[in-house]
Amino acid sequence: MRIFSFARVLLLLFLSCFVAIVSPTVILTQNVTNTVEDSITVFPGITIQITCNVTGSNSLSWNMTGSTESPAISEMFQTDTLGGFSLMFLSIDGSVISSTATAVTSSNTSITCRDGTPGSSISATIDIIIKPVDPQIYMIQNVTSDSSNITVCPNDPITFSCRSTTGILVWALDDGQSISMAYFTSLGEMVTLGDFELVVTNVTILSLEIESTATISSPVTNFTLSCHTNVTNGLNRLSSAIEVTVRSPPVPVSSVNVSEVCYDSISLNWTDTINSIDTPQLDHYLVSVTAQNTQTDLIVNGFNTSLTGLTSNEQYTLSVVSVNCAGNSTPMTVQRTIMAQKPSVPTLQGLDLLSDRSNTSIATISVRWELQIAYSLLSLVIVSWFLV
Incomplete structure (x- = not known):
C-alpha cells in the first residue's frame, strides 16, 4: 500500500511539472519604460503602446476596465478596437504570438491580455x-547659481542645468538648433548641440522627471540657451531661457591729465565716461610709466594716481589702459619731463637788528638771504622768525 502511494505521489509530481512546462504564459511590456511593469504613470495625451506576448497558445484576447468587449486576436495582421485602443496582431513565431494595443491616454484604466485557449484563465494586466x-x-x-542672464569671460566653461516634469526636455539655441532628451535616455549618455555637451544626469520614471546638463567649454560670442517641455501630446509648452553675454575688451578712457609734476614724482588723473569699476565692462586700470625702454606697470582701482621714485630731468611716457578679462583697451598716452633738480634750502647771508630807542616795546629785525635756485622753480617762499 505504501509503495503504491509513493508511486502515485511521484506520478502526480511528474504530471504537475509537465503541466507547468506546457502551460501558456502571458507577458506585457510597454513603451514608457520598455520593461515589464504592473503599472505605469504617464501624462494625458502621451501615446502608449502595450505589447502582449503569449507563449504556448495560438490566440489571445484583450480586455480593459469598464468594457464588456474581449476581442480575440489570432490571425496575421488582424486589427480591432477596444475602447480607445487600437489592436493589431503582430506576428506568430513558433509557439509565441504577439499583439499590440495602442492608445492616446486620457484617463486611468487597466488593460488585460489573456491566453485565447478555451477555458484558460492565464492573463497579465497593466494599470x-x-x-x-x-x-x-x-x-x-553655475556662474551665479540662478536663472538670471549672465555675463562671462571668453573661454570660461559654463554648465546649465535643466529639470522637466514631463519626461522630456528640449535644449535649444537661438540659431535654431535643438535636441530632445527623454526619460528613457541612458544616464550619463552624452550628445552634442553645437558646441554644447548634453548629458542626462537624473531620471525619476514614475514621476516622469528628467534632469540634464548642457556644458560649453569655450564661449566666444553671445548666445541664448533655452530648455523647454515637449510641445507634443497635448501639453502646453513651458520654456526657460538664459541670455549669456561674453565680455569684449573695454573702450579706452576719454582723456588723461597730468595734475602735478615734481622733481621725483608725477600725479595724473583720467576721465572715463563709459566704463565703470566692478562692472562686467571693467576690472581695473593699468597705468604704465616708460623711460629709456624701461616700463613699470601699476594697477589702479580709481581715476587718479601718483607715480613716485622718478628721476630728475628725465622724460616719461605715461599711459592708462582699461582692463577686463577679455583684454585691454587701446592706451591713452601723455609725455612729461621731470623737474631738473630738487630746490635747495635758502641760506642766511646777514642779520641786522635796528632798535627804536623811543619805543622800547618794538624791535625791528632785518633778514637778508640768497637763493641757489631760479625763482621760476619755486612756488612759495616762507619766512619765519621768533622774538626772544
Whole structure:
C-alpha cells in the first residue's frame, strides 16, 4: 500500500511539472519604460503602446476596465478596437504570438491580455495611471547659481542645468538648433548641440522627471540657451531661457591729465565716461610709466594716481589702459619731463637788528638771504622768525 502511494505521489509530481512546462504564459511590456511593469504613470495625451506576448497558445484576447468587449486576436495582421485602443496582431513565431494595443491616454484604466485557449484563465494586466497635468521647467547656470542672464569671460566653461516634469526636455539655441532628451535616455549618455555637451544626469520614471546638463567649454560670442517641455501630446509648452553675454575688451578712457609734476614724482588723473569699476565692462586700470625702454606697470582701482621714485630731468611716457578679462583697451598716452633738480634750502647771508630807542616795546629785525635756485622753480617762499 505504501509503495503504491509513493508511486502515485511521484506520478502526480511528474504530471504537475509537465503541466507547468506546457502551460501558456502571458507577458506585457510597454513603451514608457520598455520593461515589464504592473503599472505605469504617464501624462494625458502621451501615446502608449502595450505589447502582449503569449507563449504556448495560438490566440489571445484583450480586455480593459469598464468594457464588456474581449476581442480575440489570432490571425496575421488582424486589427480591432477596444475602447480607445487600437489592436493589431503582430506576428506568430513558433509557439509565441504577439499583439499590440495602442492608445492616446486620457484617463486611468487597466488593460488585460489573456491566453485565447478555451477555458484558460492565464492573463497579465497593466494599470495605466494618468499623472495630473502640472508640467514644470526649471533652468539654472553655475556662474551665479540662478536663472538670471549672465555675463562671462571668453573661454570660461559654463554648465546649465535643466529639470522637466514631463519626461522630456528640449535644449535649444537661438540659431535654431535643438535636441530632445527623454526619460528613457541612458544616464550619463552624452550628445552634442553645437558646441554644447548634453548629458542626462537624473531620471525619476514614475514621476516622469528628467534632469540634464548642457556644458560649453569655450564661449566666444553671445548666445541664448533655452530648455523647454515637449510641445507634443497635448501639453502646453513651458520654456526657460538664459541670455549669456561674453565680455569684449573695454573702450579706452576719454582723456588723461597730468595734475602735478615734481622733481621725483608725477600725479595724473583720467576721465572715463563709459566704463565703470566692478562692472562686467571693467576690472581695473593699468597705468604704465616708460623711460629709456624701461616700463613699470601699476594697477589702479580709481581715476587718479601718483607715480613716485622718478628721476630728475628725465622724460616719461605715461599711459592708462582699461582692463577686463577679455583684454585691454587701446592706451591713452601723455609725455612729461621731470623737474631738473630738487630746490635747495635758502641760506642766511646777514642779520641786522635796528632798535627804536623811543619805543622800547618794538624791535625791528632785518633778514637778508640768497637763493641757489631760479625763482621760476619755486612756488612759495616762507619766512619765519621768533622774538626772544
